[in-house]
Amino acid sequence: EVQLVQSGSEVKQPGESLKxxxxxxxxxxxxxxxxxxxxxPGRGLEWMGMFYPGDSDARYSPSxxxxxxxxxxxxxxxxxLQWSSLKASDTAMYYCFTMENDAFDVWGLGTKVTVSP
Amino acid sequence: xxxxxxxxSVSVAPGQTATITCGGNNIGTESVHWYQQKPGQAPxxxxxxxxxxxxxxxxxxxxSTSGNTATLTITSVDAGDEADYYCQVWDDATDHLVxxxxxxxxxxx
Numbered sequence: 434e435v436q437l438v439q440s441g442s443e444v445k446q447p448g449e450s451l452k453x454x455x456x457x458x459x460x461x462x463x464x465x466x467x468x469x470x471x472x473x474p475g476r477g478l479e480w481m482g483m484f485y486p487g488d489s490d491a492r493y494s495p496s497x498x499x500x501x502x503x504x505x506x507x508x509x510x511x512x513x514l515q516w517s518s519l520k521a522s523d524t525a526m527y528y529c530f531t532m533e534n535d536a537f538d539v540w541g542l543g544t545k546v547t548v549s550p
Numbered sequence: 551x552x553x554x555x556x557x558x559s560v561s562v563a564p565g566q567t568a569t570i571t572c573g574g575n576n577i578g579t580e581s582v583h584w585y586q587q588k589p590g591q592a593p594x595x596x597x598x599x600x601x602x603x604x605x606x607x608x609x610x611x612x613x614s615t616s617g618n619t620a621t622l623t624i625t626s627v628d629a630g631d632e633a634d635y636y637c638q639v640w641d642d643a644t645d646h647l648v649x650x651x652x653x654x655x656x657x658x659x
Contacts, residue, residue, distance in 0.1 A: 470593075478585070478593065478636055480648035492647055528592055535640055536583040536598035543592050 435459040437541035444547045452515040453544045455529030462510035463487040466532040473525045519548045552641040554651035561657045572620040572637030580639045582620040588633040
């Protein structure tokens with residue numbers, strides 16, 4: 434069974450850095466895209482970007498390019514989403530997903546990030 | 551970039567059929583995926599590639615596309631189907647790549 438296990442909730446202050454994680458299991462990690470979706474409070478789904486571990490190809494939404502970095506550690510089948518300087522507007526739930534046949538078929542349970550002074 | 555238009559809300563009585571639409575320019579030529587998100591939960595893929603149902607999704611869920619509209623149909627609706635539903639396509643023509651509709655909240659009366 435394919436599973437994605439995300440790291441726990443975070444509470445940060447503006448300007449701080451953060452790296453959240455998503456560990457995959459039950460599939461060959463290097464053979465599927467893995468990515469991130471943001472959901473701000475009371476709002477819809479926004480695709481942030483994704484990474485193909487097999488060849489390190491990374492794709493970003495123009496809305497998030499330059500704002501976050503998506504990376505992976507193949508040795509532990511884990512993807513990361515990181516910020517260098519958080520803003521209050523980064524407060525949201527972040528979901529990781531894997532992709533098969535162009536659809537996001539498996540999702541993590543989400544990581545809640547709160548940025549507040 | 552490509553825009554997907556969904557009704558903000560859809561209401562249906564238990565046992566009836568719910569239809570949730572997703573409008574987009576020539577969406578009938580696209581591959582449309584549908585996700586269900588119940589309150590406080592992660593999204594779940596319920597229809598992929600316009601009409602395919604992933605393993606474990608009830609046959610009550612079906613998808614179709616024609617012209618400028620994609621449709622998710624849920625028959626014999628029950629309270630457990632109350633959720634937000636999102637359509638999604640790929641936009642290879644621009645950098646945006648992945649486009650979600652704004653979502654439709656299905657209320658079971």
